[in-house]
Amino acid sequence: MVVRQIGDRIQIGVIEDKVMVEHYVNRNSNISYVGNVYLGKVQNVLPSMEAAFVDIGKGRNAVLYAGEVNWDAHGLSDTAPRKIEQVLKSGQSVLVQVTKDPIGQKGARLTSQISLPGRYLVYVPGGGMSGISRRLPDNERNRLKGILKNLIPEQAGVIIRTAAEGAPEAELERDVTRLKAQWDDIEKQAKSSSTSAPSLLYGEPDLTVRVIRDIFNEDFNKMLVQGDQAWDDIQNYIGHIAPELATKIEKWTGPRDVFAENRVEEQLAKAFDRKVYLPSGGSLVIDRTEAMIVIDVNTGKFIGKGGNLEETVTKNNLEAAEEIARQLRLRDMGGIIVIDFIDMTLESNRELVLRRLVECLGRDRTKHQVAEVTSLGLVQMTRKRVGQGLIEAFSTTCESCGGRGIHIHAEPVKKVALEKDMEQRFSKTSKANADEDLSDDDDKSDDEDSDNEPIDNSNESEQEVEAPAPAARRKGRRAVSTGVISTN
Missing domain, CATH: 3.30.420.60 (eRF1 domain 2)
Structure with missing residues (x-):
C-alpha cells in the first residue's frame, strides 16, 4: 500500500x-459524508415516492427511502403495514446515517438503521441479528461463532469482519466495548436538550x-x-x-x-483512458452513460496460436474478464454494468468466462452481484457505488461540449436556433395580449383566488428524486458526463 x-x-x-x-x-x-451520523430534521414526506427529504445541515436536503427506515425502532411489527408517512412527519427530528454522498443534483442517501464499523467488527445498535463474514474459512468461522456468543451485548447486533481472522478474543471484546461507548455517546447527544436538529453527532x-x-x-x-x-x-x-x-x-x-x-x-494515467489494452493484444472499451456503464471486448491484434476461432475468442474473453474485474476496482465504477464479450458458440465456454469473472470479482471488497447472461449474450452486473469514482475525482465537465463529448455542426444549429427564437418571441407576445384581455376580470378573480390559494410545493421539487426501485437497481445509479477535462 x-x-x-x-x-x-x-x-x-x-x-x-x-x-x-x-x-x-x-x-x-x-x-x-458517508458513515456520518446526524440528528436530521424532516422537511417533507412524499408518500407516493415512499421517501422523505431530511435536512442534515449541508445545504441540500438528503433522501431517506422507506426501505432504509428502522421500523423496529418505531414499534412496527413485521406483519403491520409499513408506510413512511406513519412514522415520519414534517418538522420531526430523526437519527440518520449517510450511506451515499450527494451526486450531481441528487442529495445524499440516508438510512436510519445505524451501524458503527470497527477494526474487527461492525456494531449494529438495536440489531437483532449477528453474523460472520462469508469470506472467512469454515474453521475460522466456527472459532468466531464460539467467541461471538459471549460478545454480543444486549439490544445490539455484531457483524464480524474479514479482518477478524486470527484475532484473539480480547481484541474483539475491546472493539465491542469501544463501539458501544461511541453509540452511547451518540444517543446521549441525540437526547440532550442542547442538541437541535440538524446536528452532526458522529463523524x-x-x-x-x-x-x-x-x-x-x-x-x-x-x-x-x-x-x-x-x-x-x-x-x-x-x-x-x-x-x-x-x-x-x-x-x-x-x-x-x-x-x-x-x-x-503511470498506471493512473492509463486508467483515465476509454480504451484498455490487454496483454495479448485485445482491448476493452469502457463507456459511461446516464443509465449504466458499458464495456465492450475486442480481439484487436490477438490472433491466437493455432487452434480455431472459438478457442481464440475464449482465451481473449478470459483475459478480458480478469482485466474487467481490476478496472472496476481501480476506477471505482458502480451502478449497472453491462459487458459485451465476444460471441462464443459453446455453452461450456460461456460458463467458463462467467466463472472467471466471478472468481476475479471475489477479491473486490465492494458489494456486487453478477446476473445471468442475456439472450443477446450480454453479462449484466451491479456494483455498489458509495463515493466518487476515479474519473470524477480528477475531472470536470467540458465547458465546450457540455459533457456530450461531441460538437454539433454549425449549419443545422443556426436554423434550429432561429426557429426556436421566433417561437419563443411569438409565445411571449401571445401571453402579453392574453394578460391585457384578462385585466378587466382581476377584481372578480381576486375573491375567488383568496379562497383557492395555491399550495407551495417547492420543497418537493427542490432536487431530483429517483423512484424507489428493486435493490439490485438502486445500488449505485450514477450520472456522469462523457466529455471531461482533467483537473489533475
Whole structure:
C-alpha cells in the first residue's frame, strides 16, 4: 500500500504483484459524508415516492427511502403495514446515517438503521441479528461463532469482519466495548436538550484512517507513507488500534515521489483512458452513460496460436474478464454494468468466462452481484457505488461540449436556433395580449383566488428524486458526463 499527501490531497494506492488494483483520493474541500451520523430534521414526506427529504445541515436536503427506515425502532411489527408517512412527519427530528454522498443534483442517501464499523467488527445498535463474514474459512468461522456468543451485548447486533481472522478474543471484546461507548455517546447527544436538529453527532475519520481500518491487515507486506501529517495520523491510529501492524508502516524518504517510484502515476494515467489494452493484444472499451456503464471486448491484434476461432475468442474473453474485474476496482465504477464479450458458440465456454469473472470479482471488497447472461449474450452486473469514482475525482465537465463529448455542426444549429427564437418571441407576445384581455376580470378573480390559494410545493421539487426501485437497481445509479477535462 502506498500513501501520498500533497497539500490537502491524500491519495492511497493498493498494489498487488506490482499492479495497482485500487485507488482512493480525498481532498479537504471535498470531504465524504458517508458513515456520518446526524440528528436530521424532516422537511417533507412524499408518500407516493415512499421517501422523505431530511435536512442534515449541508445545504441540500438528503433522501431517506422507506426501505432504509428502522421500523423496529418505531414499534412496527413485521406483519403491520409499513408506510413512511406513519412514522415520519414534517418538522420531526430523526437519527440518520449517510450511506451515499450527494451526486450531481441528487442529495445524499440516508438510512436510519445505524451501524458503527470497527477494526474487527461492525456494531449494529438495536440489531437483532449477528453474523460472520462469508469470506472467512469454515474453521475460522466456527472459532468466531464460539467467541461471538459471549460478545454480543444486549439490544445490539455484531457483524464480524474479514479482518477478524486470527484475532484473539480480547481484541474483539475491546472493539465491542469501544463501539458501544461511541453509540452511547451518540444517543446521549441525540437526547440532550442542547442538541437541535440538524446536528452532526458522529463523524467518520478521514480517508487515511478509514482505509487502514477497513483494508490494511497482515496480508500486506508494508505501507509506504509520504507526507508528515499523513504519517502522524497513521502512526497515531496504528499505535492505539492495531499495534501489531506497526512494523509494516514505513515513512518514505526517497529522492523521488513515492507514486512515481512505484509506477502508480503511470498506471493512473492509463486508467483515465476509454480504451484498455490487454496483454495479448485485445482491448476493452469502457463507456459511461446516464443509465449504466458499458464495456465492450475486442480481439484487436490477438490472433491466437493455432487452434480455431472459438478457442481464440475464449482465451481473449478470459483475459478480458480478469482485466474487467481490476478496472472496476481501480476506477471505482458502480451502478449497472453491462459487458459485451465476444460471441462464443459453446455453452461450456460461456460458463467458463462467467466463472472467471466471478472468481476475479471475489477479491473486490465492494458489494456486487453478477446476473445471468442475456439472450443477446450480454453479462449484466451491479456494483455498489458509495463515493466518487476515479474519473470524477480528477475531472470536470467540458465547458465546450457540455459533457456530450461531441460538437454539433454549425449549419443545422443556426436554423434550429432561429426557429426556436421566433417561437419563443411569438409565445411571449401571445401571453402579453392574453394578460391585457384578462385585466378587466382581476377584481372578480381576486375573491375567488383568496379562497383557492395555491399550495407551495417547492420543497418537493427542490432536487431530483429517483423512484424507489428493486435493490439490485438502486445500488449505485450514477450520472456522469462523457466529455471531461482533467483537473489533475
